[in-house]
Amino acid sequence: MSTRLTYLGAAGYEIVGPAHRILIDPFLSDNPLAPCSPDDVETPDVILVSHAAFDHYGDTAAIAKRTGAPVVCDAAVRFMLLDEGVSADQITATTWGIVVEVAGVTVRPVECHHWSSGTLSDGRQVVGNPIAFIVETEPGVRIYHYGDTCIFDMRLIGELYRPTVGLLGCTLPKELSHRIPGPATFLTGEMDADEAARTAEMLGLELAVACHYLAPDEEVDRFLALVPKHDTTGRRRVAAPLVGETLVVDADNHSIEARIV
Amino acid sequence: MSTRLTYLGAAGYEIVGPAHRILIDPFLSDNPLAPCSPDDVETPDVILVSHAAFDHYGDTAAIAKRTGAPVVCDAAVRFMLLDEGVSADQITATTWGIVVEVAGVTVRPVECHHWSSGTLSDGRQVVGNPIAFIVETEPGVRIYHYGDTCIFDMRLIGELYRPTVGLLGCTLPKELSHRIPGPATFLTGEMDADEAARTAEMLGLELAVACHYLAPDEEVDRFLALVPKHDTTGRRRVAAPLVGETLVVDADNHSIEARIV
Amino acid sequence: MSTRLTYLGAAGYEIVGPAHRILIDPFLSDNPLAPCSPDDVETPDVILVSHAAFDHYGDTAAIAKRTGAPVVCDAAVRFMLLDEGVSADQITATTWGIVVEVAGVTVRPVECHHWSSGTLSDGRQVVGNPIAFIVETEPGVRIYHYGDTCIFDMRLIGELYRPTVGLLGCTLPKELSHRIPGPATFLTGEMDADEAARTAEMLGLELAVACHYLAPDEEVDRFLALVPKHDTTGRRRVAAPLVGETLVVDADNHSIEARIV
Numbered sequence: 001m002s003t004r005l006t007y008l009g010a011a012g013y014e015i016v017g018p019a020h021r022i023l024i025d026p027f028l029s030d031n032p033l034a035p036c037s038p039d040d041v042e043t044p045d046v047i048l049v050s051h052a053a054f055d056h057y058g059d060t061a062a063i064a065k066r067t068g069a070p071v072v073c074d075a076a077v078r079f080m081l082l083d084e085g086v087s088a089d090q091i092t093a094t095t096w097g098i099v100v101e102v103a104g105v106t107v108r109p110v111e112c113h114h115w116s117s118g119t120l121s122d123g124r125q126v127v128g129n130p131i132a133f134i135v136e137t138e139p140g141v142r143i144y145h146y147g148d149t150c151i152f153d154m155r156l157i158g159e160l161y162r163p164t165v166g167l168l169g170c171t172l173p174k175e176l177s178h179r180i181p182g183p184a185t186f187l188t189g190e191m192d193a194d195e196a197a198r199t200a201e202m203l204g205l206e207l208a209v210a211c212h213y214l215a216p217d218e219e220v221d222r223f224l225a226l227v228p229k230h231d232t233t234g235r236r237r238v239a240a241p242l243v244g245e246t247l248v249v250d251a252d253n254h255s256i257e258a259r260i261v
Numbered sequence: 262m263s264t265r266l267t268y269l270g271a272a273g274y275e276i277v278g279p280a281h282r283i284l285i286d287p288f289l290s291d292n293p294l295a296p297c298s299p300d301d302v303e304t305p306d307v308i309l310v311s312h313a314a315f316d317h318y319g320d321t322a323a324i325a326k327r328t329g330a331p332v333v334c335d336a337a338v339r340f341m342l343l344d345e346g347v348s349a350d351q352i353t354a355t356t357w358g359i360v361v362e363v364a365g366v367t368v369r370p371v372e373c374h375h376w377s378s379g380t381l382s383d384g385r386q387v388v389g390n391p392i393a394f395i396v397e398t399e400p401g402v403r404i405y406h407y408g409d410t411c412i413f414d415m416r417l418i419g420e421l422y423r424p425t426v427g428l429l430g431c432t433l434p435k436e437l438s439h440r441i442p443g444p445a446t447f448l449t450g451e452m453d454a455d456e457a458a459r460t461a462e463m464l465g466l467e468l469a470v471a472c473h474y475l476a477p478d479e480e481v482d483r484f485l486a487l488v489p490k491h492d493t494t495g496r497r498r499v500a501a502p503l504v505g506e507t508l509v510v511d512a513d514n515h516s517i518e519a520r521i522v
Numbered sequence: 523m524s525t526r527l528t529y530l531g532a533a534g535y536e537i538v539g540p541a542h543r544i545l546i547d548p549f550l551s552d553n554p555l556a557p558c559s560p561d562d563v564e565t566p567d568v569i570l571v572s573h574a575a576f577d578h579y580g581d582t583a584a585i586a587k588r589t590g591a592p593v594v595c596d597a598a599v600r601f602m603l604l605d606e607g608v609s610a611d612q613i614t615a616t617t618w619g620i621v622v623e624v625a626g627v628t629v630r631p632v633e634c635h636h637w638s639s640g641t642l643s644d645g646r647q648v649v650g651n652p653i654a655f656i657v658e659t660e661p662g663v664r665i666y667h668y669g670d671t672c673i674f675d676m677r678l679i680g681e682l683y684r685p686t687v688g689l690l691g692c693t694l695p696k697e698l699s700h701r702i703p704g705p706a707t708f709l710t711g712e713m714d715a716d717e718a719a720r721t722a723e724m725l726g727l728e729l730a731v732a733c734h735y736l737a738p739d740e741e742v743d744r745f746l747a748l749v750p751k752h753d754t755t756g757r758r759r760v761a762a763p764l765v766g767e768t769l770v771v772d773a774d775n776h777s778i779e780a781r782i783v
Binding site (some may be wrong): 070072075079088089090091092093094095096097098099100101102103106107110111124126127128129153156160 | 374375376378385386388411412413414433441442443444445446447448449450451452453455456459
Binding site (some may be wrong): 354359362414 | 637694709710714
């Protein structure tokens with residue numbers, strides 16, 4: 001048994017386990033490095049959306065409408081999907097702690113210290129509560145998606161839910177900075193490399209995976225260097241896939257093999 | 262002296278201490294097990310509402326209008342109450358940390374890691390900040406109401422405000438699941454039994470009370486079993502009242518007697 | 523080298539370092555003790571606004587329009603500034619963790635456990651995510667502005683970003699209580715004196731500065747007494763400037779000299 005994680009760029013992942021296909025934060029049509037178009041994504045068992053920011057919400061509405069796949073998200077994303085014509089029967093809004101099951105996939109939403117807001121077609125602001133997700137794709141492979149959180153004390157999440165693989169934002173996709181209005185330069189993402197490497201330690205991960213970029217940048221390199229530095233277990237692995245690459249993850253004696261194909 | 266806590270179902274409690282009558286999260290008219298109707302609730306000194314979800318906001322507007330009782334709540338609930346015609350003079354919105362006094366009752370709002378949102382009669386979304394409450398009804402009886410929080414590190418709340426009785430959600434009222442749209446099955450509430458039992462330990466409670474159900478379910482049974490397991494004090498009590506039952510709580514040498522009447 | 527911090531009242535500060543002039547939460551025209559009018563404030567390099575509450579948002583729009591200064595804020599404040607006619611080119615919205623640079627000033631937004639909401643001229647509610655700020659004005663002078671947070675475990679913020687000076691709310695400006703509707707009496711601010719003194723310890727501050735008042739009250743006195751009590755370093759200083767007074771802060775061998783002028 002193994003689980004394949006294909007990086008779509010930004011915070012997007014297609015996760016294919018022995019039993020299920022899960023799509024997270026599919027940002028494709030405005031993604032210059034997208035490995036596929038929203039029209040070509042295989043029908044997932046479930047789409048998970050962490051929050052309403054454009055580089056996470058992405059093409060969720062189009063994919064949901066084309067495939068009929070159910071979506072698990074926060075209330076802001078639900079408002080936006082309804083606004084784009086996705087059926088209410090497809091959308092489950094949840095929030096921190098409320099574990100849901102859909103199409104056989106058990107989804108655990110955990111705290112994400114960020115925020116979630118979008119604008120409807122009539123100009124109204126909608127606001128929700130951003131989500132980080134944990135899903136177990138096979139015994140011993142528990143995948144944490146950070147959902148754009150900043151750093152906070154995640155030790156309790158690590159102790160209680162023991163994620164083994166973490167998809168951790170450690171920079172920001174600078175190729176998209178022109179879409180953010182205002183005079184300032186954005187120096188970091190919600191976490192920088194050092195903060196993300198520290199969360200890998202707090203979560204007790206076996207494999208820490210860089211996230212929230214298009215082309216890898218210096219922060220991604222720093223993440224690769226800092227994860228081992230903050231590792232007190234001596235066995236943590238680290239990876240930073242290129243967009244379109246796939247990690248193959250196995251659970252065996254609590255170890256994990258990561259391979260970029 | 263003693264304090265009586267009558268369970269109204271969901272997260273609803275009527276708390277009657279030596280000096281005051283406090284109503285929390287009164288969800289009655291849509292509650293199939295409600296022990297009383299909103300028309301029959303005795304006039305409280307104050308109504309506390311944790312957030313705008315329907316099973317917490319409940320019949321607050323009707324009770325506030327009939328009794329004239331003041332309401333302490335978050336901003337989303339305040340918007341909804343104004344929308345339903347409750348006088349602005351009756352409503353105080355507060356948030357984490359801002360201790361308020363109304364009708365002689367001192368109310369301490371503490372962090373609640375959840376969210377609060379409702380819809381006004383014109384369709385607009387309003388959003389606030391959910392609240393957990395601590396009230397001292399008599400010397401040594403400090404009651405914590407969880408307000409629908411998920412688990413987080415509550416040790417600081419325990420150390421600073423030393424609640425003795427905690428009303429802790431440990432499941433979800435499955436009888437109400439049909440009111441939540443979408444394809445997923447909700448497996449847990451914002452906290453499951455194990456998480457709630459751990460918060461009892463972090464808060465240093467003397468009495469941990471199950472909350473957030475109508476008819477007790479397996480999670481409530483698990484809570485009764487797990488609270489002692491996570492108890493490092495050796496003296497923590499646990500209770501899970503049926504809707505309509507009353508706990509009688511006394512403070513004596515820092516011990517508490519709980520009795521279901 | 524030294525940095526001058528002039529207290530404007532409420533949570534307002536003008537911070538003038540060797541290289542930059544930073545204005546934070548400028549609440550002046552409705553402030554009966556304001557040391558200057560919004561028309562007289564010197565053009566800052568950047569205005570930082572923690573959240574949309576009236577005593578923090580204050581005169582930001584007027585000052586931004588008159589001076590053309592850039593504003594770093596949350597999304598709710600951004601909506602309000604746009605509504606008041608401030609140019610989108612002047613406003614950068616950020617959130618926890620996303621470090622931004624504007625006019626040579628590096629601004630680190632950190633978690634602020636509060637909430638941010640305002641009302642636009644057409645009556646719509648807008649909601650954002652409140653911000654606490656850390657700025658380094660000169661080597662060794664790292665100033666933390668609490669942004670109206672309640673107490674939480676800030677040790678991670680202390681360890682990672684090592685603020686040396688903290689502007690910490692420890693009470694509330696009672697002179698403004700009449701502007702808050704509702705029947706309750708507000709007994710504390712988002713932090714009381716003890717909570718604020720504990721955050722000084724968690725942050726590892728060298729200088730703890732009282733904040734969130736107009737005329738100093740008993741809580742400010744308690745803060746002056748409690749900061750040393752919670753200090754495990756033996757070298758923490760404490761100050762509570764009058765509105766209009768200036769603290770002069772130097773960094774020398776990791777010590778800081780505070781002087782009220």
